Amino acid sequence: MKLTQLELFQDIQDVIENIKTETILEERKVALQPLTEFIQAKVSNGSKIRINFICTHNSRRSHLSQVWAQTMASYFNIDNVSCYSGGTEATALFPMVAETLENSGFEVKAISEGENPVYRIKYAANTHPIIGFSKELDDDFNPKSDFAAVMTCDSANEACPFVPGAQKRIPIMYEDPKVFDNTPQQAEKYKERSMQIATEMFYVFSQIESD
Numbered sequence: 120m121k122l123t124q125l126e127l128f129q130d131i132q133d134v135i136e137n138i139k140t141e142t143i144l145e146e147r148k149v150a151l152q153p154l155t156e157f158i159q160a161k162v163s164n165g166s167k168i169r170i171n172f173i174c175t176h177n178s179r180r181s182h183l184s185q186v187w188a189q190t191m192a193s194y195f196n197i198d199n200v201s202c203y204s205g206g207t208e209a210t211a212l213f214p215m216v217a218e219t220l221e222n223s224g225f226e227v228k229a230i231s232e233g234e235n236p237v238y239r240i241k242y243a244a245n246t247h248p249i250i251g252f253s254k255e256l257d258d259d260f261n262p263k264s265d266f267a268a269v270m271t272c273d274s275a276n277e278a279c280p281f282v283p284g285a286q287k288r289i290p291i292m293y294e295d296p297k298v299f300d301n302t303p304q305q306a307e308k309y310k311e312r313s314m315q316i317a318t319e320m321f322y323v324f325s326q327i328e329s330d
Contacts, residue, residue, distance in 0.1 A: 125196075125245065126243060126245070127194060128224045131224035134224060135317070138321045140321060150290070159326070161199075167265070169266035170200070170201075171267070173207075173275050174274075175274045176206050176207075177205050177254055177255075177256075180272055181271050183316045186220060188324075190320075193242065195324040195325060201262070203260070204254075205254050205258060206253060206255060206275070207256065210253045211235045227251075231252075235253050237250060264284040264286070266285055267288075268288045270288065270289065271291060272293065291319070293315065
């Protein structure tokens, strides 16, 4: 394993060091392979790596994917990675997502209020925070070209057979923890989905070879 140059918050470091990639099913590894190949090609060419994680409402799975992918890129010292998220429509980052990330060691702070608050999400003391808020996939905040569009839910995958500006479109679908909202299992299921995403993003970035 590569040495970490950027010192992540200790709780996040502990979570990552306990990840077990052997839990990933072979069919999931097949689904993840195009993302690995996209990143590897960019690394080999010395190009900027832009990844936009897309789901319907940009409220749960796409945010978890964005945050964990950006964190894993830093953990494995993969430079020039910028992760984004978007939806087929804008709603709001669901509060349980923020709470789930906090429980994994991220510093999450709302820096604006309202129906669609903006969050500052940090995984290390000495790096730019991830800015989390709900937005449409083609929002000005997101890249316009030369990016991978990772479709994280079935409905967005079906609704967006073509993503303008995307160099590559990659379906990597996750089950929606929303079905457990307002149930006794809510926190457990959000953590479960977050850890699945963390494990798979760990696996993707662990495959990347760089000089």
